[in-house]
Amino acid sequence: MNAMAGPQAETLETLGRLRLHGPLTAGTSRRVRQLLGDHVDHQARLLVDLQAVTALDATGVAALLQAQRAVGRREHGLLVLRPNRIVSDALKHSRTISAFVLWNG
Amino acid sequence: MKSHRGPTISWKRLVVATALVVGVMPAANVAAQECSGNTITGVLTETMESAPAHAAPGGTGPLAAGSYPPGQGVRLAQATEKGTLGINACGTLTSFAGPITVHAQSTISYTTDGNGDPLINPATGLVDLTSGPINGAFKINTATGNVSGTLDGTLDFKALCPGAPACPLVSASGTWTTKGQNKTSGTFSGVAFVPFEIDQSGNPSAGSGVWVYFDPFGVLPGPRMGPLVFLTDADFNQQHGTPEAKFVITLVQ
Numbered sequence: 354m355n356a357m358a359g360p361q362a363e364t365l366e367t368l369g370r371l372r373l374h375g376p377l378t379a380g381t382s383r384r385v386r387q388l389l390g391d392h393v394d395h396q397a398r399l400l401v402d403l404q405a406v407t408a409l410d411a412t413g414v415a416a417l418l419q420a421q422r423a424v425g426r427r428e429h430g431l432l433v434l435r436p437n438r439i440v441s442d443a444l445k446h447s448r449t450i451s452a453f454v455l456w457n458g
Numbered sequence: 459m460k461s462h463r464g465p466t467i468s469w470k471r472l473v474v475a476t477a478l479v480v481g482v483m484p485a486a487n488v489a490a491q492e493c494s495g496n497t498i499t500g501v502l503t504e505t506m507e508s509a510p511a512h513a514a515p516g517g518t519g520p521l522a523a524g525s526y527p528p529g530q531g532v533r534l535a536q537a538t539e540k541g542t543l544g545i546n547a548c549g550t551l552t553s554f555a556g557p558i559t560v561h562a563q564s565t566i567s568y569t570t571d572g573n574g575d576p577l578i579n580p581a582t583g584l585v586d587l588t589s590g591p592i593n594g595a596f597k598i599n600t601a602t603g604n605v606s607g608t609l610d611g612t613l614d615f616k617a618l619c620p621g622a623p624a625c626p627l628v629s630a631s632g633t634w635t636t637k638g639q640n641k642t643s644g645t646f647s648g649v650a651f652v653p654f655e656i657d658q659s660g661n662p663s664a665g666s667g668v669w670v671y672f673d674p675f676g677v678l679p680g681p682r683m684g685p686l687v688f689l690t691d692a693d694f695n696q697q698h699g700t701p702e703a704k705f706v707i708t709l710v711q
Contacts, residue, residue, distance in 0.1 A: 368698040400700065433523050438583030445575055450585070456523040456700075457584055457652065 368431070369396035374405040377413030385413060389420040397427040400456065402435045409443040421452060496549035496644070496711035500558055501677065502541030504650070504703040505695065524566070526576065526585065533566045533587060539705050543598060545677075551644075551711055554598055554605060562594030564613050581623035589614040592630065607636035609646060618649065626652045626672040634709060644711035651678060653689055653701040660686075669693070669701045677706050 371392045377385050392399055401420070403409075417434065424430035435456045436444065444450035524535030539560040547555050569577040569586040579586040592613045598605040611632015619625035628650040635643040651671040657663035669689040671678055681688045695702055 368700070370699060400698070436583060438578060438580065441578045441583050441585065445578055448575075450576060451526045451528040454523050454525050455584065457582075 369399045372402040376408035377406055378408050378410040379412045382412035382416050385416045389416055393420050393423045398431040400433045403440045404437045406440050409440050414447050414449055493548040496551045497708055498543050498547045498551040498554050499545040499708040500541050500543035502539040502705040505538050531567055531570055536563045551709055556598050556600040558596055558598045560594055560596040562592050564592040566590040587615040605636055607634055609634040626654050644709055646707055646709050648705055648707035651704040678704055
């Protein structure tokens with residue numbers, strides 16, 4: 354027991370949430386980059402829900418990596434992906450799965 | 459058109475299969491029982507509050523999120539669990555009753571394919587986690603003062619559902635030791651309940667917004683339908699809006 358210890362506190366930043374639907378492919382990657390960029394600009398810690406993604410190609414993976422790098426440059430930056438099987442398989446096959454923090458929920 | 463729901467295996471079938479398995483596992487049963495020996499049980503909630511400063515590369519929780527260092531075949535994660543010890547308090551551990559906070563980190567191995575790459579579980583769409591060590595520190599605010607200590611053990615994402623395509627339960631077991639003059643030690647066992655989404659038919663349905671725990675032991679509070687316990691507002695992280703895992707732990711001396 355340490356009765357002399359003072360109270361401890363930490364400031365908790367809010368984790369922003371972004372849910373993406375449909376294909377993240379060459380045809381949509383410009384819009385996806387814009388959406389991710391807008392959120393990353395305003396949110397150092399971001400959960401990107403990809404459960405409703407229907408396709409993910411190299412351009413979609415590149416957009417996610419770009420967001421990851423942008424967040425990584427921020428102090429205490431955090432990008433968490435909530436993948437579905439399509440996304441998990443794409444990240445695995447592109448050998449980029451280790452670049453992300455994944456949420457199982 | 460291809461479905462975007464991902465998992466196609468009936469969650470009802472999984473729940474039934476898992477219930478049959480865990481129903482015969484006495485070690486996992488933490489329901490109310492007669493007082494015997496030195497034990498105490500508590501229900502803890504996994505928060506993501508420790509995530510900001512330590513998220514990279516450790517992730518945000520053994521059950522919630524984690525990072526996958528290249529080539530190591532393991533997932534690294536950190537978590538904070540908060541709750542209260544006091545259920546089935548017996549013998550010497552009655553004095554441990556009170557609010558408890560656990561900070562823990564885990565290193566969980568995952569199943570790999572022939573190339574050494576992570577295998578994606580077809581039922582969950584996630585990396586197929588197996589088991590690995592967990593260790594950390596705990597602090598209990600008891601009626602007579604704070605009790606601090608450490609714990610070391612194993613987290614197993616498969617043990618409670620052998621043969622099932624996916625498992626919303628994670629077993630934990632190991633040893634604990636307190637610090638200070640009256641140093642004492644014992645063992646612990648526990649079960650973590652990982653929330654998941656279902657649709658009205660009881661099938662997994664990511665994005666449906668209907669979150670449940672699978673609790674065949676009957677220990678979790680909340681509206682229940684058979685082994686399924688529906689999450690209420692209190693079960694979602696107030697800051698992040700994410701559903702939180704529950705962890706029922708029993709200390710034994």
